[in-house]
Amino acid sequence: MDWIxxxxxxxxxxxxxxxxxxxTQVGFTLDLDIQISPDTRIIQLTPPGSTCSIHLSTGPMPPGSVSGLQLVVPDLDTAQTELSNRGVPVTEIMHFDQGTRLxxxxxxWNNFIFFDDPDGNSWVIQERPATPD
Incomplete structure (x- = not known):
């Protein structure tokens, strides 16, 4: 059985x-924006190429409490440029050496950029190395 x-x-x-x-800024596809009751609105977005989506929520977790959501891209330079051009404050390309971000x-597999959403939820984008043909 698959667990997806x-x-x-x-x-x-x-x-x-x-x-x-x-x-608009990160470039996720808006899948759903529906008010299902006076107190509940569902907004679901999916990163391009992903089969997993995010659901924006105003509860029960505190805003900005999610850390380390991770995306993987084939070209980190392009991802960094696209995000920066759309106004997302993204870091320079970094790597880790013995637990220190440099x-x-x-x-x-050791190349990353980082950004936060307006509430402080943090994202990591990792570069997937090209595989030889």
Whole structure:
């Protein structure tokens, strides 16, 4: 039996601001925005190429409490440029050496950029090395 992770909740303080950030600035696809009751609105977005989505939520977790959500891309330079051009404050390319985050590139699978959403939920983007043909 397959166990597929489908949706990850991301707690935010303002649904419209978060929806705009993730769809317009980060480039996620807006899948669903529906008010299902006076107190419940569901906003679901999916990163391009992903089968797992995020669900923006105003509870029960505190806004900004999610850390280390991770995306993987084939080209970190392109991802960094795209995010920066859309106004996302993204770090320079970094790598880890014995637990310390350092500027510049590392070995394959050891290249990352980082950004936070407006509430402080943190994201990691890791570069997947190209596989030889």
């Amino acid at each position: 992770l489908e949706v990850v909740p991301v707690p935010v303080s303002n649904l419209d601001r978060a929806k705009d950030f993730y769809s 500027p510049g590139r590392g070995d394959p």
